[in-house]
């Protein structure tokens with residue numbers, strides 16, 4: 001097996017600190033006490049805290065090893081589709097943690113937080129410019145919450161107009177959060193199968209769009225990595241019936257500053273700052289899912305909004321039709337700071353270039369693997385490409401087998417079995433931050449895995465072989481997670 005990144009060297013076993021401790025070990029030496037000892041009554045630590053005795057080196061090695069147990073974008077390529085696991089410059093983390101920013105109190109008066117308000121105001125303008133939309137709310141803390149915010153605004157919009165609209169059209173390739181967000185706002189999801197070429201077909205939208213339908217939730221580029229060919233036709237149909245178009249913009253990495261989303265006919269769009277705009281995605285850390293809207297929806301935006309008054313900035317609350325707050329204070333502010341720094345450090349031309357390189361890299365992987373893996377839709381792809389295990393089924397090798405084998409080569413597996421419309425899907429999003437050398441190593445490793453499916457399929461059924469833990473029973477791991485140290 002060829003050596004991929006980060007897979008040579010030792011794999012260390014690490015017990016719990018309680019198992020490592022030995023009575024009497026200590027991290028420091030104290031001089032002998034020269035005063036009489038006294039009992040510690042009513043001590044703050046109680047009387048029964050069971051802490052292990054450990055030396056300094058025990059503790060340092062323990063935590064350093066644990067810090068290396070996890071695979072991360074800082075250790076290797078992480079080509080999860082529909083996730084944009086790209087490398088984010090550390091400088092932005094540093095700027096977001098500068099004391100004047102990180103320690104600023106969110107309850108400070110407007111006059112005392114002019115810098116923060118300016119940052120919010122300008123970031124809204126940047127995101128509006130990048131997407132072509134009119135106004136932005138930075139409050140939502142995740143993509144799914146951005147969707148929910150947009151759906152709440154749709155509901156408020158129709159209430160204001162006195163219209164009863166109970167349904168919303170959602171293509172079958174949409175992220176699972178779309179129907180959930182719609183349902184939380186009282187809309188019933190009407191599923192829309194994608195057409196034979198992987199696109200949403202206008203005739204199918206026309207067949208479902210009526211006076212009781214609030215509109216459509218459209219992901220573009222869609223979750224097959226394809227740019228919706230008929231996006232303008234689709235949004236025209238929805239508008240003709242008085243509906244609204246929601247755009248799921250989590251996949252913005254392919255089109256930053258290149259596609260004018262408003263001109264595509266989108267009325268509300270959410271962005272995942274924690275995918276595209278320099279906050280790491282995954283791991284449950286803070287995120288931000290700003291919502292960008294057209295003028296017609298501005299009255300319904302969450303409050304408070306930041307406005308500019310001459311040279312100063314202030315929070316404005318008196319919007320009678322607003323859906324109200326969706327997050328405490330200003331949303332996840334540190335994420336907003338990182339996005340602001342990213343946009344300023346890149347500039348308009350380089351943001352476009354980043355998207356172009358993301359598309360180029362996905363296209364490169366697609367072309368390099370299409371001879372050995374079945375390509376689900378043979379169309380030009382955007383930020384990601386979708387294959388399947390169709391060609392390997394004769395050898396009884398599945399997508400799961402190949403994904404697990406990639407771990408032995410030092411790669412995080414791509415997204416698998418999603419979107420559901422492609423049986424055995426393998427969805428690869430390399431992102432713009434991988435060099436050609438790293439892409440070539442990934443491609444070579446994947447080809448090696450595929451070759452093994454005919455020469456030694458049994459080995460693939462047992463993959464991964466190199467990590468500390470082998471193939472897990474995934475259902476049991478999810479239902480009965482074992483969170484203690486002994487495996």
Ligand SMILES: *Cc1c(COP(=O)(O)O)cnc(C)c1O
Pocket residue numbers: 082083142143144145175177219223248250251272287289
């Ligand atoms: C990631 C993603 C979401 C959800 O974003 P979260 O921040 O995880 O809630 C929604 N839609 C698409 C297409 C996505 O890729």
